[in-house]
Amino acid sequence: MRWRGNRKSGNVEDRRGVRASGQQGFSGGSGMLRLLPVIFKFLGVKGTLILAVCIGAYGLFTGTLGNMLGGLGLQQDTTASRPAVPFHETAQEKELVDFVSVILADTEDTWTTLFRQKGRTYQEPRLVLFRDVVHSACGMAQSAMGPFYCPGDRQVYIDLGFYDQLKNRFNAPGDFAQAYVIAHEVGHHVQTLVGISDSVQAARKKLSKTDGNRLSVRQELQADCLAGVWAYHAHHSRQLLEVGDVEEGLDAASAIGDDTLQKQSQGYVSPDSFTHGTSAQRVKWFKIGLTSGDMDSCDTFNTF
Numbered sequence: 001m002r003w004r005g006n007r008k009s010g011n012v013e014d015r016r017g018v019r020a021s022g023q024q025g026f027s028g029g030s031g032m033l034r035l036l037p038v039i040f041k042f043l044g045v046k047g048t049l050i051l052a053v054c055i056g057a058y059g060l061f062t063g064t065l066g067n068m069l070g071g072l073g074l075q076q077d078t079t080a081s082r083p084a085v086p087f088h089e090t091a092q093e094k095e096l097v098d099f100v101s102v103i104l105a106d107t108e109d110t111w112t113t114l115f116r117q118k119g120r121t122y123q124e125p126r127l128v129l130f131r132d133v134v135h136s137a138c139g140m141a142q143s144a145m146g147p148f149y150c151p152g153d154r155q156v157y158i159d160l161g162f163y164d165q166l167k168n169r170f171n172a173p174g175d176f177a178q179a180y181v182i183a184h185e186v187g188h189h190v191q192t193l194v195g196i197s198d199s200v201q202a203a204r205k206k207l208s209k210t211d212g213n214r215l216s217v218r219q220e221l222q223a224d225c226l227a228g229v230w231a232y233h234a235h236h237s238r239q240l241l242e243v244g245d246v247e248e249g250l251d252a253a254s255a256i257g258d259d260t261l262q263k264q265s266q267g268y269v270s271p272d273s274f275t276h277g278t279s280a281q282r283v284k285w286f287k288i289g290l291t292s293g294d295m296d297s298c299d300t301f302n303t304f
Contacts, residue, residue: 001175001240008098009105013155015130017087087131096160096178100127103179104156106240107186110233114295115193125149125189127156127182134159147181149188151197156185170255174248176241180227180286181252187226190295191219210272217258218300220276221285224253225298228289236293246290253282 089097108124115122128134133142137152143159150157158181166181167173191197200219204212231249235241254260257279262269276282288297 001179001242001245003099003102003106003175003179003240006102006238006240007105007109008101009108009124009127011104011108011124011126012097012101013126013128014097015128015134016089018130093160096163097129099175099178100129100158100160100182103182104186106234106238107183107230110230110237111186111190113233114229120193123154123193125154125156125186127158130157130159131161132159147185149185149192151188151192154189154192156182156189158182158185166252166255170252172248172252172255174245174251176231176245176248177252180231180249183227183230184223186230187223190226191223196222213273213275216275217277217281221281222298222300224277224282225285225289225300226295228286228291229293229295229298231290232293249286249290250283253286254279257282 104127108122112122112124128136131143133140134157136148136150136155136157138148138150141148141150141157143161146162146165147156147158149155162181163178166177188197191200196219200215204215207215227249231241231246256276258269258274258276260279262273277285285298285300289295
């Protein structure tokens with residue numbers, strides 16, 4: 001990607017040197033991700049999904065119930081005392097911080113323009129960098145569950161260590177694969193601004209768990225499509241993409257499909273437990289957004 005030298009966002013909050021205080025909810029290190037196969041073995045699919053819901057919010061791996069945590073009494077006080085802790089930033093990580101800031105700024109430019117064309121005002125989200133565990137309006141979240149978006153505070157959260165997992169564990173390297181992660185979470189922010197997130201949440205309360213999961217899949221696939229819409233405009237308006245970038249994004253979308261992840265972790269697939277869609281579905285909807293550049297083409301709720 002041709003990102004160096006481009007504008008950086010002023011909406012990045014660095015909490016990597018902040019200790020998350022308070023013990024309500026889950027806590028622990030990023031090493032938990034390496035334990036997911038063990039968790040699947042002992043808890044099974046349903047148990048692991050419940051655990052994911054408790055920890056996560058609107059992320060690449062977790063379900064779509066993050067904004068319910070407050071209603072369940074699990075919402076955290078994000079103003080709690082958080083003493084600074086020493087941390088060492090490598091040159092590679094510093095470059096990642098710059099990269100994430102540039103990508104976030106580019107999503108701001110894209111969605112500000114698209115919202116203006118529809119007579120609306122785009123409200124920019126904040127992006128929070130953290131390590132291991134973080135407080136959000138959706139609860140205390142661990143980096144083990146991957147990047148996520150919390151509609152309660154309209155912020156994207158990411159532990160940059162996830163990019164190592166994306167490259168080494170999920171075999172999806174490349175800067176555009178990394179950008180896709182940010183664009184997907186910003187897609188959830190767009191859904192919040194236009195009222196889709198609230199509608200989905202209200203509908204889920206009236207559905208069975210299986211039907212609720214199916215609705216969640218449609219919401220996640222729409223976020224993939226919206227990520228593709230951003231990529232279309234990033235390339236056509238600002239020539240951000242280079243040869244091979246699209247393939248990186250498609251590889252990333254494929255690597256984190258529910259069926260692929262379940263096969264890797266437990267050796268079989270359980271469609272009723274899907275919350276994000278299969279690899280083929282994620283690739284399909286990312287490509288729809290990427291080729292159309294039109295958010296109206298991302299109607300996963302009526303076209304599947």
